Amino acid sequence: MATNPSRDDFAAMLDESLGGAANGGFEGRVVKGTITAIENDKAVIDVGLKSEGRVALREFASPGQPHGLSVGDEVEVYVDRVENSDGEAMLSRDRARREAAWDKLENEFGEGKRVEGVIFGRVKGGFTVDLDGAVAFLPGSQVDIRPVRDVTPLMDMPQPFQILKMDRRRGNIVVSRRAVLEETRAEQRSGLIMNLKEGQIIDGVVKNITDYGAFVDLGGIDGLLHVTDMSYKRVNHPSEVIAIGDTVKVQIVRINQDTQRISLGMKQLESDPWDGVAAKYPVGAKLSGVVTNITEYGAFVELEAGIEGLVHVSEMSWTKKNVHPGKIVSTSQEVDVLVLEVDSDKRRISLGLKQAQQNPWEAFADKHPVGSTVEGEVKNATEFGLFIGLDGDVDGMVHMSDIAWGISGEDALALHRKGEQVSAVVLDVDVEKERISLGMKQLEKGAPAAGGAAASATGSLRRGEVITVTVLEVRDGGLEVQAGEDGATGFIKRSDLGRDRDEQRPDRFQVGQKLDAMVTGFDRSKKPNFSVKARQLHEEKEAVEQYGSSDAGASLGDILGAALKARN
Numbered sequence: 001m002a003t004n005p006s007r008d009d010f011a012a013m014l015d016e017s018l019g020g021a022a023n024g025g026f027e028g029r030v031v032k033g034t035i036t037a038i039e040n041d042k043a044v045i046d047v048g049l050k051s052e053g054r055v056a057l058r059e060f061a062s063p064g065q066p067h068g069l070s071v072g073d074e075v076e077v078y079v080d081r082v083e084n085s086d087g088e089a090m091l092s093r094d095r096a097r098r099e100a101a102w103d104k105l106e107n108e109f110g111e112g113k114r115v116e117g118v119i120f121g122r123v124k125g126g127f128t129v130d131l132d133g134a135v136a137f138l139p140g141s142q143v144d145i146r147p148v149r150d151v152t153p154l155m156d157m158p159q160p161f162q163i164l165k166m167d168r169r170r171g172n173i174v175v176s177r178r179a180v181l182e183e184t185r186a187e188q189r190s191g192l193i194m195n196l197k198e199g200q201i202i203d204g205v206v207k208n209i210t211d212y213g214a215f216v217d218l219g220g221i222d223g224l225l226h227v228t229d230m231s232y233k234r235v236n237h238p239s240e241v242i243a244i245g246d247t248v249k250v251q252i253v254r255i256n257q258d259t260q261r262i263s264l265g266m267k268q269l270e271s272d273p274w275d276g277v278a279a280k281y282p283v284g285a286k287l288s289g290v291v292t293n294i295t296e297y298g299a300f301v302e303l304e305a306g307i308e309g310l311v312h313v314s315e316m317s318w319t320k321k322n323v324h325p326g327k328i329v330s331t332s333q334e335v336d337v338l339v340l341e342v343d344s345d346k347r348r349i350s351l352g353l354k355q356a357q358q359n360p361w362e363a364f365a366d367k368h369p370v371g372s373t374v375e376g377e378v379k380n381a382t383e384f385g386l387f388i389g390l391d392g393d394v395d396g397m398v399h400m401s402d403i404a405w406g407i408s409g410e411d412a413l414a415l416h417r418k419g420e421q422v423s424a425v426v427l428d429v430d431v432e433k434e435r436i437s438l439g440m441k442q443l444e445k446g447a448p449a450a451g452g453a454a455a456s457a458t459g460s461l462r463r464g465e466v467i468t469v470t471v472l473e474v475r476d477g478g479l480e481v482q483a484g485e486d487g488a489t490g491f492i493k494r495s496d497l498g499r500d501r502d503e504q505r506p507d508r509f510q511v512g513q514k515l516d517a518m519v520t521g522f523d524r525s526k527k528p529n530f531s532v533k534a535r536q537l538h539e540e541k542e543a544v545e546q547y548g549s550s551d552a553g554a555s556l557g558d559i560l561g562a563a564l565k566a567r568n
Helices: 007-017 093-111 178-193 360-367 409-414 453-458 532-547 556-567
Strands: 030-039 042-046 053-056 074-081 090-092 114-123 126-131 134-139 159-167 172-176 201-209 213-217 222-226 247-256 261-265 286-295 298-304 307-312 334-343 348-352 373-382 385-390 394-399 421-430 435-439 466-475 478-483 489-493 514-522 528-531
Touching (some): 042 074, 053 090, 093 159, 134 159, 172 178, 222 247, 307 334, 360 394, 360 421, 385 421, 394 421, 478 528, 514 532, 528 532
Parallel strands (some): 134 172, 222 261
Antiparallel strands (some): 030 042, 030 074, 042 053, 074 090, 114 126, 114 159, 159 172, 247 261, 286 334, 298 307, 373 385, 373 421, 385 394, 466 478, 466 514, 478 489, 514 528
16 A cells, blocks of 8 residues: 655655755755757756756857857856746856856965966956956056056956955955066066176166166166266266166176165276375365355365365355355356365365455455545444445445544434445554454544644634634534634534524535534544534623613513624
């Protein structure tokens, strides 16, 4: 008697008929199958399930390539679902390739191996790479050692990559082509460096030029030729000496085994111009050179190719102090200099520009001895005197006590202004201290001279005496006058020109005009001081005493009028 199968027996039979699919034996796995037919653009594949599945032929071929499949071929596919709504198995060749690729890539990533792939597309920030079915991301910075403008020649071409990071759960893979190139170059550099030695002379090709030097290809490995090692003479920019593509002979100056950096030199192949420089340029020698560079602290002067000396700013000019060197000399200017110091070990030569020229104070003393008269412009006025610009770009100082006779130093300073042309007498020249003392009052007419001249000139004048004087010069501060025809000269200050403010204007007088003034005193040089104001006050006092006071019935105007009438 036949028995009906139980529910468990039915499930077991179903699981067996589906190859264990009910227990997850097929779904989500890569399995082998046989092509039973090729219909239009699809291959019919039997993987041992209840029904066959269909896979697009394009999944079996690279873009633009034939699939090359035939009935009976065995292929690997991925079982996505055992059965769809049409009763067919859902299979994928692409998914099978991806799963196989991921398995392989995970093993290679764990072992640090390189993988082969093809750059096939562009995305934001980089490119996509096909790693035999798995798609990876190649950042733009990881394409090459140096930035690449056009990646087209690198696309669709199998090449090695290094996996930097991968996450199967998220389906992310990041690869680098640059890491492979750097590793390869490092291996090549190590091999090439083993064959190079310091001091070796070798030919190279200029590959790149920067502001600080040039990179020279030594046959697969680059060396740096620094600008300071190109020539003994000053090189402002490497392009002045070499150009990209030039073949140059260089010497290996230094090899750093740790960083694998190579330093090169060209000047080392030339004779050193500093050999015997002390004998060639002795201290005190006067030479000619060309200004090559100007800085805040001085100027460099080239004496010959490869030999430069520094003219410190303090040695540039006798007269121009605290001035930028660029205001004294200019680049490419030919100048005469004097050797001040030579240090062959430190390769330094100190030069003097001003020492190659005559000391302007010595030149002035030779041309203008003490007692001679000079002319110049008032450059500046200080609280103690005037500075006068003289020949040779030097200044002389007139102390305020030597500006004018008969007035105080402060009043004398007020008589002159900046830019005014004046004359003076040379009183003293101190070359060592770079000082020139001048005097202006010594040029005034009737000025006291040495000996008894001053006494004879003023001996007939007495304090309080009223005399007639002649105007010699009209100044802002007052009048320069002379007593009598050939008498002593003196000064009437502005405030002494009259009692009223309107009368105290010097411009109301003219040279040659005569007026009466009172002798009010003498200065230390016995030069007289005159005052119109003092004379007026004295006459008023005398008139009041002689004709009575205003209280007696006469006005002050009547008294002064009567006094003047009686005097005349």
